[in-house]
Amino acid sequence: MGQRILFFENDARFAQEVRTALFARGVDVEITNDGNAGVDRAVELKPDLILLTIELPGVNGFLVCKKLRKLPETQSVPMIILSSEATEEVFEQHRRLRTRAEDYVHKPVSLDALIGRIHAIVPLPPAREEELDVAFGNPSTEMHSAAAVEASVGVDQEIEAFADSAFDALVVGEEEATTVGVLSPAAKAVAA
Secondary structure, eight states: OOOEEEEEOSOHHHHHHHHHHHHTTTOEEEEEOOHHHHHHHHHHHOOSEEEEESEETTEEHHHHHHHHHHSTTTTTSOEEEEESSOOHHHHHHHHTSTTOOSEEEESSOOHHHHHHHHHHHSOOOOOOGGGTTOOOOOOOOOOBOGGGSOOOSSOOHHHHHHHHHHHHHHHOOTTSOOOOOOOOHHHHHHHO
16 A cells, blocks of 8 residues: 555544545555544554544544644644534634644535545545546535645744634533543553
């Protein structure tokens, strides 16, 4: 296999369609619907790209993104955030953070459109001919690219911390889990 993608997704059907379409292009896709376990897996796997759906059970995907961006093992892994609920305003606010993703996609999204977004970040070979006839039924939606948004240079760290906190308060409900982390080897041993 060529490229490796870790896909945080709770819609099993959509995840499998994406996996099949990318497999046809020689890409290995691993799927998780668990934000905490996915962070651990990202550290182990060191994927070429992370697809991160915000609506995950038990944890907000924006918190997963923040954690992945702060870990040395995953901070430089390109990321595409997907959401069926986030507004363009929420995406725009997240684009301004230091812990932002490379691209933001509203769901539902067609496979062709999503693969185009992935290819813009991680080069993909063309699909193998035997896979070209596979039909997928997700409608296209308009998507917006974070690539058009330039990062501001020299942002004061206190302002960045304030922006992070303000964004977290905006998207994270009080009842929602607020910690996402990498399990220590001792914690993994206990869990096993």
